Amino acid sequence: MGDYFSNLYEIMFLCSRIWKIIYRTKQLLLARTLQALVGGFGVASVYIKMRKDEEGVAERLGLFAFSLSFLLSSTVEALPIFLQER
Numbered sequence: 001m002g003d004y005f006s007n008l009y010e011i012m013f014l015c016s017r018i019w020k021i022i023y024r025t026k027q028l029l030l031a032r033t034l035q036a037l038v039g040g041f042g043v044a045s046v047y048i049k050m051r052k053d054e055e056g057v058a059e060r061l062g063l064f065a066f067s068l069s070f071l072l073s074s075t076v077e078a079l080p081i082f083l084q085e086r
Contacts, residue, residue: 043070
């Protein structure tokens with residue numbers, strides 16, 4: 001149980017360091033914010049005029065898979081930074 005809390009503390013400490021680094025570099029913060037907004041509008045545009053039949057359900061499942069892959073790709077790029085800081 002002690003290892004769990006020490007690992008959790010380490011992760012929280014590293015996350016706070018990474019947040020401080022991102023916050024200090026205003027261009028990086030702006031770029032990530034714009035990336036999230038553009039991606040959000042892109043994903044939201046799929047919902048325009050979505051049907052409520054079986055094809056609409058299939059489209060929603062495709063959107064769900066796309067959203068998960070988008071989130072995964074945006075978190076994978078932060079992994080080397082996390083490992084470097086550790």
